[in-house]
Amino acid sequence: MMTATAAHLVAAQQAGLATLDTPSLVVDEDLLRRNISEMAAFAKSVGVALRPHIKTHKTPQVARLQIGAGAVGITCAKLGEAEVMIDQGGIEDILLAYPVVGELKIRRLLGLLDRARVIVALDSREAAAALSRAMVAAGRVLEVYVEVNTGQNRAGVRDGNEAVALGLDIARFKGLRLIGIMTHEGHSHTVSPAEIEATATAAGQAMVETAEAIRGHGIDLPVVSVGSTPAAVFTPTVPGITEMRPGTYVFNDVSTMQWGRIGPDDCALTILATVISRPAPDRAVLDAGSKTLSLERGPAHPGHGYVVGHPRATIVRLSEEHGVVELKPDEPGFAVGDRVSVIPNHVCPTVNLQDHLYIMHEGHLAEAWSIAARGKVQ
Amino acid sequence: MMTATAAHLVAAQQAGLATLDTPSLVVDEDLLRRNISEMAAFAKSVGVALRPHIKTHKTPQVARLQIGAGAVGITCAKLGEAEVMIDQGGIEDILLAYPVVGELKIRRLLGLLDRARVIVALDSREAAAALSRAMVAAGRVLEVYVEVNTGQNRAGVRDGNEAVALGLDIARFKGLRLIGIMTHEGHSHTVSPAEIEATATAAGQAMVETAEAIRGHGIDLPVVSVGSTPAAVFTPTVPGITEMRPGTYVFNDVSTMQWGRIGPDDCALTILATVISRPAPDRAVLDAGSKTLSLERGPAHPGHGYVVGHPRATIVRLSEEHGVVELKPDEPGFAVGDRVSVIPNHVCPTVNLQDHLYIMHEGHLAEAWSIAARGKVQ
Numbered sequence: 179m180m181t182a183t184a185a186h187l188v189a190a191q192q193a194g195l196a197t198l199d200t201p202s203l204v205v206d207e208d209l210l211r212r213n214i215s216e217m218a219a220f221a222k223s224v225g226v227a228l229r230p231h232i233k234t235h236k237t238p239q240v241a242r243l244q245i246g247a248g249a250v251g252i253t254c255a256k257l258g259e260a261e262v263m264i265d266q267g268g269i270e271d272i273l274l275a276y277p278v279v280g281e282l283k284i285r286r287l288l289g290l291l292d293r294a295r296v297i298v299a300l301d302s303r304e305a306a307a308a309l310s311r312a313m314v315a316a317g318r319v320l321e322v323y324v325e326v327n328t329g330q331n332r333a334g335v336r337d338g339n340e341a342v343a344l345g346l347d348i349a350r351f352k353g354l355r356l357i358g359i360m361t362h363e364g365h366s367h368t369v370s371p372a373e374i375e376a377t378a379t380a381a382g383q384a385m386v387e388t389a390e391a392i393r394g395h396g397i398d399l400p401v402v403s404v405g406s407t408p409a410a411v412f413t414p415t416v417p418g419i420t421e422m423r424p425g426t427y428v429f430n431d432v433s434t435m436q437w438g439r440i441g442p443d444d445c446a447l448t449i450l451a452t453v454i455s456r457p458a459p460d461r462a463v464l465d466a467g468s469k470t471l472s473l474e475r476g477p478a479h480p481g482h483g484y485v486v487g488h489p490r491a492t493i494v495r496l497s498e499e500h501g502v503v504e505l506k507p508d509e510p511g512f513a514v515g516d517r518v519s520v521i522p523n524h525v526c527p528t529v530n531l532q533d534h535l536y537i538m539h540e541g542h543l544a545e546a547w548s549i550a551a552r553g554k555v556q
Numbered sequence: 557m558m559t560a561t562a563a564h565l566v567a568a569q570q571a572g573l574a575t576l577d578t579p580s581l582v583v584d585e586d587l588l589r590r591n592i593s594e595m596a597a598f599a600k601s602v603g604v605a606l607r608p609h610i611k612t613h614k615t616p617q618v619a620r621l622q623i624g625a626g627a628v629g630i631t632c633a634k635l636g637e638a639e640v641m642i643d644q645g646g647i648e649d650i651l652l653a654y655p656v657v658g659e660l661k662i663r664r665l666l667g668l669l670d671r672a673r674v675i676v677a678l679d680s681r682e683a684a685a686a687l688s689r690a691m692v693a694a695g696r697v698l699e700v701y702v703e704v705n706t707g708q709n710r711a712g713v714r715d716g717n718e719a720v721a722l723g724l725d726i727a728r729f730k731g732l733r734l735i736g737i738m739t740h741e742g743h744s745h746t747v748s749p750a751e752i753e754a755t756a757t758a759a760g761q762a763m764v765e766t767a768e769a770i771r772g773h774g775i776d777l778p779v780v781s782v783g784s785t786p787a788a789v790f791t792p793t794v795p796g797i798t799e800m801r802p803g804t805y806v807f808n809d810v811s812t813m814q815w816g817r818i819g820p821d822d823c824a825l826t827i828l829a830t831v832i833s834r835p836a837p838d839r840a841v842l843d844a845g846s847k848t849l850s851l852e853r854g855p856a857h858p859g860h861g862y863v864v865g866h867p868r869a870t871i872v873r874l875s876e877e878h879g880v881v882e883l884k885p886d887e888p889g890f891a892v893g894d895r896v897s898v899i900p901n902h903v904c905p906t907v908n909l910q911d912h913l914y915i916m917h918e919g920h921l922a923e924a925w926s927i928a929a930r931g932k933v934q
Binding site: 197199200201202233255256276277279280282283301302304305308327331332333334335364452453454455456457461463465466468469470472473474495497498499500502513514515526527530531532533553555556 | 579580634655657658679709710712742834839841843847852877892908
């Protein structure tokens with residue numbers, strides 16, 4: 179899949195990065211903007227609202243680009259991410275796609291509601307009851323989605339009767355306003371495009387039917403929301419879906435490369451790494467280990483990432499600070515001190531490990547953006 | 557392995573943590589100090605210097621405790637870690653167990669040499685030549701260990717002839733002073749204690765023989781250094797080993813629990829997590845996913861960590877913010893809002909994901925220590 183173009187661009191980019199130490203996360207700003215505008219155009223073309231998940235970038239500047247391109251708001255998992263996006267990104271419309279549980283978190287949520295629209299996804303009566311009491315006491319009304327499990331078997335109530343029952347209960351809680359249902363189709367990255375299309379379409383149809391059943395009880399339910407980049411071209415096309423929440427598309431990675439729609443040339447984020455050891459002709463060691471690349475495996479390319487311009491080189495093992503590369507003894511570019519660019523298997527956890535994105539613009543290091551919502555697990 | 561004592565202690569600890577949001581890393585200070593003093597006593601008893609690797613804690617306060625208990629200095633992987641330990645921890649003696657490659661890093665190393673003793677481990681003539689030129693230009697002499705591969709097949713030159721040849725070459729470079737050899741035995745956490753003892757002892761003997769061979773060329777080589785907590789009770793007992801560099805022992809984890817010498821009661825770090833969803837009688841979801849627990853697997857207990865007090869509960873899947881627990885429907889303590897404590901599979905990458913250690917002292921939250929060297933991959 180590697181093209182001469184990508185190798186050439188990476189060589190030019192690396193020349194512009196001589197002042198940057200390694201390992202570093204390098205972002206091609208033009209490609210980032212292109213990926214953002216293409217997904218916005220797709221959402222518009224199928225008539226659904228785009229509410230991207232910021233877990234991929236965790237960076238206020240990228241969220242601003244997404245809003246600028248037409249996103250109606252953003253999706254966060256944790257309150258700490260929402261706090262950063264409101265305080266540092268000026269974002270005004272956030273879905274917290276995660277239950278808010280516990281008094282400490284409810285207090286923080288109330289603080290956010292003074293400053294932005296925050297919708298919360300729930301899947302239990304216990305969480306709904308506690309939020310209801312707090313909202314009534316504060317004289318507020320919280321907008322809520324019911325989280326529906328369409329097969330990922332993580333959180334969420336089952337589509338159909340279980341979701342309808344919880345939706346009706348939530349609609350009766352004072353201080354809560356049920357406005358939608360959401361699911362995360364949650365395809366593992368090991369399935370084929372045909373399987374994704376089939377299961378994503380089925381999940382979308384189940385969501386639309388569940389929404390209709392709730393509406394049948396006289397509840398106005400404007401939002402039917404679906405997630406995930408792998409299913410992004412399938413689920414939102416199901417008639418009745420109103421909102422999509424992809425995340426990975428801003429950068430892409432080895433996982434998204436596997437479906438053949440995109441290649442290395444579409445990956446806006448690479449890890450710049452240095453060869454720090456060449457202990458054997460068929461083995462080199464990079465200064466990027468699991469503390470940089472993360473341990474997630476990707477099926478599209480064997481190993482722990484895709485070494486741009488070196489499709490025959492495989493990152494076979496990671497320890498925390500070492501990336502062990504197996505290669506042909508005659509492979510050029512792996513002497514001690516040489517630099518390589520690596521596309522990570524799964525970009526979201528990779529970004530969570532670092533403090534900065536280094537932004538390249540037309541072959542030059544333009545600026546560093548703080549990954550301000552990194553590590554905000556609370 | 558779970559004891560009534562541990563469950564009782566955890567319940568008491570959680571009562572003292574009502575003001576702490578989740579997920580959080582909680583450290584039992586008394587247990588931390590006990591683990592540190594026991595390893596120091598062991599090193600003293602076998603007559604080797606203790607130079608612990610700080611990658612486990614990345615926290616200046618913990619490094620100070622290690623030095624206070626008798627460690628001769630510390631071990632770091634990256635320059636960024638050494639910078640933090642010198643600037644914020646006042647540490648004066650550091651082994652950088654990692655090649656320093658590239659002009660940017662050499663400049664940073666020179667900056668550190670003004671403030672502390674820094675030894676660097678090398679495994680290539682290329683890295684040695686560049687450091688030699690820089691040291692000569694700066695009018696300095698850098699102390700060097702040769703990194704030896706005793707079977708891990710990561711970095712390092714082979715023990716025996718290859719190590720001797722590189723050692724002699726380094727000894728001839730101006731500006732470098734060869735003072736030792738080091739290895740990381742690097743046992744995967746999947747081997748039995750008997751296998752660890754056999755391979756660790758063999759690695760120790762190979763190191764001693766290699767050191768003797770270098771000394772046979774008239775070089776004074778005072779240090780023969782070995783690493784790793786799994787092998788800590790074996791390799792340092794080989795006559796001729798002079799230094800040990802364990803890391804994990806300060807906290808312990810599921811990986812160290814597997815060899816039967818320690819149990820949950822010896823684990824000083826736990827992750828405090830909240831049940832945020834109970835979508836099915838046999839399934840609960842914690843607010844600690846791979847962004848908190850890390851993806852490393854441990855063989856001692858199935859799943860992604862050990863839920864203290866609930867040996868029958870298994871964390872079967874992690875996504876970034878969700879830890880999916882399989883349990884018996886009648887297992888108490890997993891209602892929405894309940895809190896649990898989890899011992900991570902591998903504590904080092906877990907600590908790298910967070911910003912603070914919350915320190916418990918006699919059942920109370922005493923203070924928060926900044927994990928100041930977190931994410932210092934450069």
